[in-house]
Amino acid sequence: MSVPPEYYLILSAAVFAIGVFGILVRRNALMFLMSVELMVNAANINLIAFAFFYGNLTGQVFAMFVIAIAAAEVAIGIGIILLLNRNFDGIDVTEAVTMRW
Amino acid sequence: MSEIFSTAPAIVLFPLASFLIILAFGKWMPLRGALAGIVATGFSLAVSIWVALQMALNGAGPYQETLYEFIAGLEGEGVTLTFGVLFDPLSVLMLIIVSLIAFLVHVFSLGYMNDEGETGLPRYYASLSLFTFSMLAFVVSDNLLMAFVFFELVGLCSYLLIGFWFRRDGPPSAAKKAFLVTRFGDYFFLVGVVAVFAVFGTTAYAGENSFINQAADMVGDGTEYTFLNLSSQQVIDITALLILGGAIGKSAQFPLHTWLPDAMEGPTPVSALIHAATMVAAGVYLVARMYGFYALSPNVLAILALLGGFTALFAATMALVKQELKQVLAYSTISQYGYMMLALGGGGYVAAVFHLTTHAIFKALLFLGAGAVIIAMHHEENMWEMGGLKDKMRVTYLTFLAGSLALAGIFPFAGFWSKDEALFETLEHALGGADVLFVAYGFGLLAVIVTAFYTFRMVFLTFHGEPRTSHAEEPHSIGWNMKFPLVVLGIGSVVAGVLNMGVIKEFIGERNLFLAEWLDGATIGEEYGTEAFALSYGHYGDLLSEYAGYEAATLSPLGPGAIALGLAVVGLGIAWYLYRAPEPEPHMTKLGGARTVLMNNYYQDELQVWLATGVTLPIARGANTFDQGIIDGLVDAAGGVSMYAGERFRKIQTGIVSNYAALLTLGLLLLLVWLGIDGGWWF
Amino acid sequence: MTTRPKLIPMGRYLLPGLIAVGLFSIITATVLVGEFGTAEGFPDVSIVSGIGYALIGEPAAAGSEAIFQNTESFLVALILIAIALDAALDGALMTAKRDEDGDNS
Numbered sequence: 038m039s040v041p042p043e044y045y046l047i048l049s050a051a052v053f054a055i056g057v058f059g060i061l062v063r064r065n066a067l068m069f070l071m072s073v074e075l076m077v078n079a080a081n082i083n084l085i086a087f088a089f090f091y092g093n094l095t096g097q098v099f100a101m102f103v104i105a106i107a108a109a110e111v112a113i114g115i116g117i118i119l120l121l122n123r124n125f126d127g128i129d130v131t132e133a134v135t136m137r138w
Numbered sequence: 139m140s141e142i143f144s145t146a147p148a149i150v151l152f153p154l155a156s157f158l159i160i161l162a163f164g165k166w167m168p169l170r171g172a173l174a175g176i177v178a179t180g181f182s183l184a185v186s187i188w189v190a191l192q193m194a195l196n197g198a199g200p201y202q203e204t205l206y207e208f209i210a211g212l213e214g215e216g217v218t219l220t221f222g223v224l225f226d227p228l229s230v231l232m233l234i235i236v237s238l239i240a241f242l243v244h245v246f247s248l249g250y251m252n253d254e255g256e257t258g259l260p261r262y263y264a265s266l267s268l269f270t271f272s273m274l275a276f277v278v279s280d281n282l283l284m285a286f287v288f289f290e291l292v293g294l295c296s297y298l299l300i301g302f303w304f305r306r307d308g309p310p311s312a313a314k315k316a317f318l319v320t321r322f323g324d325y326f327f328l329v330g331v332v333a334v335f336a337v338f339g340t341t342a343y344a345g346e347n348s349f350i351n352q353a354a355d356m357v358g359d360g361t362e363y364t365f366l367n368l369s370s371q372q373v374i375d376i377t378a379l380l381i382l383g384g385a386i387g388k389s390a391q392f393p394l395h396t397w398l399p400d401a402m403e404g405p406t407p408v409s410a411l412i413h414a415a416t417m418v419a420a421g422v423y424l425v426a427r428m429y430g431f432y433a434l435s436p437n438v439l440a441i442l443a444l445l446g447g448f449t450a451l452f453a454a455t456m457a458l459v460k461q462e463l464k465q466v467l468a469y470s471t472i473s474q475y476g477y478m479m480l481a482l483g484g485g486g487y488v489a490a491v492f493h494l495t496t497h498a499i500f501k502a503l504l505f506l507g508a509g510a511v512i513i514a515m516h517h518e519e520n521m522w523e524m525g526g527l528k529d530k531m532r533v534t535y536l537t538f539l540a541g542s543l544a545l546a547g548i549f550p551f552a553g554f555w556s557k558d559e560a561l562f563e564t565l566e567h568a569l570g571g572a573d574v575l576f577v578a579y580g581f582g583l584l585a586v587i588v589t590a591f592y593t594f595r596m597v598f599l600t601f602h603g604e605p606r607t608s609h610a611e612e613p614h615s616i617g618w619n620m621k622f623p624l625v626v627l628g629i630g631s632v633v634a635g636v637l638n639m640g641v642i643k644e645f646i647g648e649r650n651l652f653l654a655e656w657l658d659g660a661t662i663g664e665e666y667g668t669e670a671f672a673l674s675y676g677h678y679g680d681l682l683s684e685y686a687g688y689e690a691a692t693l694s695p696l697g698p699g700a701i702a703l704g705l706a707v708v709g710l711g712i713a714w715y716l717y718r719a720p721e722p723e724p725h726m727t728k729l730g731g732a733r734t735v736l737m738n739n740y741y742q743d744e745l746q747v748w749l750a751t752g753v754t755l756p757i758a759r760g761a762n763t764f765d766q767g768i769i770d771g772l773v774d775a776a777g778g779v780s781m782y783a784g785e786r787f788r789k790i791q792t793g794i795v796s797n798y799a800a801l802l803t804l805g806l807l808l809l810l811v812w813l814g815i816d817g818g819w820w821f
Numbered sequence: 822m823t824t825r826p827k828l829i830p831m832g833r834y835l836l837p838g839l840i841a842v843g844l845f846s847i848i849t850a851t852v853l854v855g856e857f858g859t860a861e862g863f864p865d866v867s868i869v870s871g872i873g874y875a876l877i878g879e880p881a882a883a884g885s886e887a888i889f890q891n892t893e894s895f896l897v898a899l900i901l902i903a904i905a906l907d908a909a910l911d912g913a914l915m916t917a918k919r920d921e922d923g924d925n926s
Binding site: 046091 | 827833834836838840841842844848852853857858860861862863864869870871872875876881887888889890891892893895898899905906908909910912913915916917
Binding site: 057060062063064130132134135138 | 585791792794795799800801
């Protein structure tokens with residue numbers, strides 16, 4: 038009575054799509070970063086699902102690494118948002134538009 | 139024997155060497171280059187005479203050699219372009235004429251240019267030497283292409299020399315006009331040369347495979363050459379007419395005659411050399427050289443005769459009213475070359491060459507005499523400012539009179555024999571069946587009276603009567619360097635008739651018509667007149683009767699000769715009657731409106747200017763608009779499209795990160811869809 | 822008085838929404854069509870020890886079950902991740918530090 042893998046994958050796809058929507062729509066830079074985290078976690082769900090289905094621990098170890106990388110990335114991202122705040126007086130990504138035509 | 143001919147090209151190279159020497163060192167030479175020119179032309183003259191004597195007495199020649207092959211054609215299909223020499227009676231005769239006149243003109247220039255203190259003399263003598271080189275090379279060239287090259291070079295030298303005094307207004311414009319009008323004719327010549335290459339594969343005059351022999355075979359065997367559905371006879375006709383275009387331009391026949399009167403802006407020795415005796419002879423020489431080709435088409439011969447006759451009369455009428463000495467002589471030149479074309483068209487090859495020879499002598503004499511008069515009158519050219527010079531310039535007067543009598547065609551001077559020969563040949567062939575030649579003969583006959591009249595009007599106004607101005611009372615004396623050429627040419631114009639006294643051939647016999655025998659190759663080797671050198675007078679006679687249908691009626695030359703002589707004397711008499719008074723009246727003004735037309739040269743100059751500005755210029759403007767508007771417009775539009783598209787496309791970079799992310803994701807989506815459909819993920 | 826029915830004003834959310842929905846549908850369609858092999862669950866052993874052994878490079882030493890034999894070695898990845906986390910920490914500190922020292926860099 039194990040759960041068929043399709044469910045996990047569809048869940049992962051849904052979370053990923055929500056993450057994509059968040060990236061495209063969010064104005065606040067911190068919310069932007071949270072959406073990126075969502076996408077990363079969706080990939081994690083996918084990895085774990087396959088690891089469980091095929092009886093192979095590689096997926097789980099890989100997922101651990103992904104979590105670690107996501108943490109590092111957020112650290113850097115927060116740093117960038119700090120600079121963004123410094124240069125543009127606010128963290129609205131739609132207002133930092135000097136690199137354009 | 140052929141050692142003579144292997145050194146004979148030196149005739150052509152002496153003037154080239156003097157050209158280079160004068161060009162390099164002219165500034166430092168004592169006579170500014172005159173000596174180099176005189177030495178070079180003297181050598182050329184000596185070697186030419188020696189070659190002629192070898193041909194006359196020792197039977198040397200004919201000789202053809204290819205000296206340089208500058209484009210080697212593909213075997214079997216390409217054409218080979220070469221430079222070579224051809225020494226046969228006609229070319230050797232012309233070599234003597236050219237080098238003699240060039241030599242005398244160089245000597246005369248010492249008096250006309252050096253003694254008058256002209257500046258820029260190295261340029262003058264260098265151009266004269268270059269001209270002599272080009273003309274001599276043209277004369278000995280053995281194929282049409284080489285002839286064309288030197289034809290053009292001669293035109294260039296004419297341009298340089300007419301425009302010698304380029305700081306004035308007139309000469310540069312006249313030089314440009316001369317160059318452009320002759321160039322117009324040369325365009326047709328070039329098309330003709332290409333046509334000869336295309337049809338016959340070679341432009342050589344001599345050899346078994348020369349284009350002349352090939353053409354005769356083509357017409358004789360009836361082998362059809364179909365290009366644009368033309369028969370071979372038509373192809374030959376058209377080619378002959380195209381090459382005639384160049385001859386018309388260079389020899390100043392109607393309608394391309396307008397440049398020659400304006401060319402009188404150049405120094406008078408130049409007019410004597412180029413525009414009387416040699417360059418304008420190039421056209422006639424070309425037709426005579428290729429006479430085997432022209433003899434194949436009766437249509438072209440008829441056109442040639444009519445054109446020549448018409449030009450003779452047309453130019454003679456314009457000479458009636460001119461007031462400047464050199465202008466009368468210029469129109470006279472046009473008219474006399476009309477006689478030569480008339481002779482060629484009427485089947486009188488020997489007559490044309492004979493008139494070429496005698497005309498070169500007496501016209502150069504007249505021009506040099508006019509030059510002496512102009513110098514004596516301190517560069518005054520209007521005849522109405524002269525008068526009474528015969529007592530003060532005896533040598534000039536006597537030689538000028540000899541030249542005028544020759545020009546008018548009075549017995550026993552040279553012009554009588556040659557002009558009568560020309561008219562007689564035309565009449566003979568006209569009576570023999572070519573009726574169109576009667577019209578041409580009529581033109582020529584009318585022109586005889588007019589010629590005699592204007593010639594002696596000129597003589598009487600210039601030399602007789604009372605002096606009309608102070609310059610005429612005390613003319614500047616001229617030196618021996620101007621008198622010497624006048625005397626030489628004066629003797630020539632008296633005795634040159636002996637060459638071919640055709641009028642009295644019944645009394646002296648055919649064997650003593652020296653020029654006819656010479657051109658028939660009677661003194662040289664057997665091969666002249668046969669396949670390899672089908673260039674003899676006898677051969678041309680055969681071609682004329684076989685292909686052009688020119689039969690000679692049996693007619694005594696005494697009758698037509700007497701008629702022509704009588705007309706000439708009548709013309710002389712009228713001139714004497716009208717202008718012999720001490721203070722002659724301007725009788726020509728009584729003609730009223732006709733005189734205005736004649737003074738304006740039948741408005742031919744205006745017509746040609748209108749053709750250039752009213753017809754050619756709008757077409758050129760239209761073409762320019764097409765080029766700039768449409769073709770350049772297309773190119774500019776291509777650039778414009780690019781810039782416009784760029785303007786639009788750069789707005790995509792808004793700077794907003796979310797937009798970039800959206801575009802990224804959209805691209806990913808589309809890529810996945812495409813890969814999925816292509817890879818069959820879903821169906 | 823009522824006005825005609827209107828769509829929810831979506832404005833700038835329309836295109837991103839479509840993109841997200843499109844992405845979801847593609848992935849779902851691919852997944853539903855795909856075939857997976859036979860299911861095998863995890864046996865009743867210590868997963869974490871297996872993960873630990875895999876991390877240090879000896880996955881087979883965790884035990885003799887198939888699940889342990891099939892795992893790969895992640896030694897190199899461990900080292901690299903350590904370096905990457907270190908670098909991230911330093912980077913974050915540096916960015917924050919420059920911010921405090923003054924606004925001229």
